[in-house]
Amino acid sequence: MSGHGAEIVTLPKINPADAIPADKLVFTAEEKAQLQEYKSRYPEAEGAVMRGLWFAQEKFGFLPPEVIRLVADELGIEYARAYGVATFYTQYYKQKMGKYVLDVCTCFSCQVCGGYDMLHHLEEKLGIKPGETTDDGLFSIQGVECLGACGSAPMLQVTNGPYVFNLTEDKLDALVDSLRSGKMPPFTSVTLPQDEEEMGGNRRSDAAAVATYQTPPVAGAVE
Amino acid sequence: MEQKKVESNAGNWKEYTRVLLPPVRDLHRLDVYEKQGGYSALRSVLKGDKWDPKSVGDAVKSSGLRGRGGAAFNAGLKWSFMPPVDERPRYLCCNGDESEPGTFKDRQLMEYNPHLVFEGILIAAYSMSITTTFIYVRGEYADWIKHMEGELKKAYDKGFVGKNIMGTDFSTDIVIHKGAGAYICGEETSLMESLEGKRAYPRSKPPFPAAYGVFGMPTTINNVETLACVPLIIDRGADWFAGIGAKTHAGPLLYGISGHVNRPGVYEYPSGMLMTDLIYDVCKGMRGGKKLKAVVPGGSSTPVLRADMIEGVCMDSDSLRAVGSMLGTGGMLVMDEDTDMVKWLRRVSHFYHHESCGQCTPCREGTGWLEDLVGKIDDGEGNLRDLDILIDLCYQMEGRTVCALADAAAWPVRYTIDRFRSEFEAKCRASHVATGDLQIA
Structure with a gap:
């Protein structure tokens, strides 16, 4: 063996x-x-x-x-x-990847909050398995280890760049559509829950998109 | 049921005022940070007559600040291991690798209060006569690296970092190093190997980093949150710091709470919070009104606790050790009654298998066997004997490798089986003996 x-x-x-x-x-x-x-x-x-x-x-x-x-x-x-x-190091690509690499976190916090559901949804939507690239060369998907955003699980990262938090199937669909039209997701600033009470939730006035804390979607089934 | 006496080590936490991440808009900007009194601790250290390198280190030591990266070692004591100054360069590494699953607190500091981290680094650099500090940030945090580099440049331009800081004869540099995706780099010796441009294989200790560190020079490694506490200690005094939270694990703490709670996220409170207060009060209880099943208190390698074990337990290293776990990084995962602990452990074991650097045989091979065996049980093909093999395997891994990754991989297996054994047994075939394999003539 x-x-x-x-x-x-x-x-x-x-x-x-x-x-x-x-x-x-x-x-x-x-x-x-x-x-x-x-x-x-x-x-x-x-x-x-x-x-x-x-x-x-x-x-x-x-x-x-x-x-x-x-x-x-x-x-x-x-x-x-x-x-x-x-x-x-895993972030160095040893072969040509899709234009957009969707790294879906499936490590333990994301796992228990439905990370695999998100990964499977992408597999179905794009018709590829983790590690594969779509024929048009646009998308690759991977299940990856903890990306350090456990409080906003499930989440993913686009091509070693912006994070997308609190994923739902609808959010994934919208993300794929916007990437198809060449639009990367904006930088999202996730504030502390305490900020919500003490300063209305918004800490940064310069971030392109400031997502104040939000209750995540109901957890999917544990994979 | 008898009501247990429940007492928090965090004191009156509802009245707590945040200091690491105070509610100030745009605090990440240098001008705002300065308006809030930022860099005044550095100024008083460099220009006042109250401080010298030794007294800074002594203050940090007596404040009781313990490392926030997982090992909880007294930070000031660690600094004191640096050898006397000679002609060699001396390095400080700020560990922002933050790859322990369940941990996401340092990213908040890097984004919202980077100058507090820089100021802590500069004060530590002064105390230990550091030539250059490397902030090692995991490669996945690309956006936050750009953000920090922008702020660092402003601090350089202002004369707070670099040559002759604030017009004094003290000079020190800060370099931000971008990792590229390897959990092992959070381990201090492999972090140094990685900085040197190598595959991140941990080194044997001794020699310890203070004697032979990065590029062969005296080196100290501290976590981002640990260094962020330093300006506060200088500003407000070691006694003030020692008076916050748990006596043996003093200071503010960033709790990163994830999983099945209504309000997950990073919270700043005194150390020593009751786990039940964090879950039911701070995080507004379990999602969907489900029952609590298990809690991992401080990152994936800290032993999991059953719901019945957390009553009256505080989030500090001594309290958690008493119930058979550890504080780790303070990254707490909360799981509800629907969680399949076997599937969960399978995923944890997969993580360690994937992240083992491959240097030591017990870890390289052992993590694979752990994943395979837990997977076999999860698939319904294990038998009860496999549980014993798993525990035996843990014995063969723990303490037998260069770094603690093998231990970190073995603990979740050992303790999850120990504390949720019935769930594992339920998935196993009943017989101890794989009778189907017997060849009876």
Whole structure:
């Protein structure tokens, strides 16, 4: 039988169509300067590898080996070191993902508040399983571990960016529709329940969208 | 039933005035924070004649401030482990990895009161002669990292961080480091490995971080909330702080409450709140009027408590230890009577299997076996003997690895089976022996 080790991350085969053409596989002078700025923040160049990989992922969308090498060369560190880091952390995409990656939290607080119902609703709506991407390349979905927003369970994160709290099926439908039209969800500020009584619930006047505390929807069945 | 004597360690909590997250609009802005008296603690430390590095550390020690990241170690004592100043750089790490399931308090501090965190860092840096502080924030908090970087820049521009702070000869830097999704990075030694640009495999201790920390230099690691308490101690005095909440675990506490309550969220109250007050009063009771079944007091690794065990129990480390659990991070998960504890434990075990870094065999293999066996029982294919195997497996994991992740994975299994055994047995096949496998000639 197979071993029980922590998941061994083998790099997925990259679809030739997704390969980044050689002439695109470069950093501009400005981007190089940014990478050097990251490097200057740490006493050793290796410290900047995580920021460097983030930076490359934002530019190229994912981190195939040639992009990892590009980052390593730019920072002047070993390729193996950068490769080891890129394959250790879950937020680095090892293969091309959909334009919008919906990371649905299913960890224990979200689990008991219906996180799996939300994930299954997305599976049905988009016709894909967790880890897959829709044919039009728009959406990928994943069930992920705790995202640190347990008081607003169930919730999800869009492409390592904005959080969407207190999910319902209707809210998911609206989210998918708005993403299809190219509109990302706004930053949402979740205030403390105590703020509601002491200051009307709104702490920030600068947040694009301030969601004061709201009673979450009735918990779905435990999956 | 005999009425138990119920006494809270939090004192008159209904009259409590918030200090970590006071009700001030736009407090995250530097100008608003300053108007509220912000950075005055730093000013008095750097420019007044009352303070020197040692007296700051002594004040924090005598305030009774204990680490808010889970281990609840006396913060001032931890600072005192730093070796005498020499020519080497010295580092402080502010742990904002916050990945323990059920924990979501530090994000509120980072968003609503980032300058309090910065000020705490600067005072700690002064006390320990720190060259650079790394704030390690989990990668998922991308929006909050941007937010903090914006505020940090303002503090730099104002001369509160960087060279010659407030015109004195004290200089120190703050760097925000963005993680990329790994629970293990909340463990202090793997956090340092991650900062150095490595796979986050925890280190053996000793040497402890104060002797050999990040980049091989003397290092102290404190949680975000711990450091946010420091300016308050300087401003209002160690005695004031020691007088809040539970005697052995003093100070304000951010309780992050999630699950089946009517008003989940982060609450600031004195430490030592009664669990029943938090659930039935603060959070307005159970959702849908359901009955309480179980509570996890402080993040996924703290042993689960049955509803009948929480009567009269306070949220501080000593009170929780007495009933067989821990305060952890103060991230409390409340579950109602409809919760399937076997399915719940299966999900918890899946989490630890997924997050084991793979360095130590007992954890790498053990977390997988835990998930498989709990899953087997959940699928109705386990037998009673599997429960014993699970408990035995816990013994083989606990204390046998470099870091405490194996322990953190084993405790929920051990205590959930112990405290909800009938539910597990009900899903198991009746026989102890898998008779179907016997080959009788």
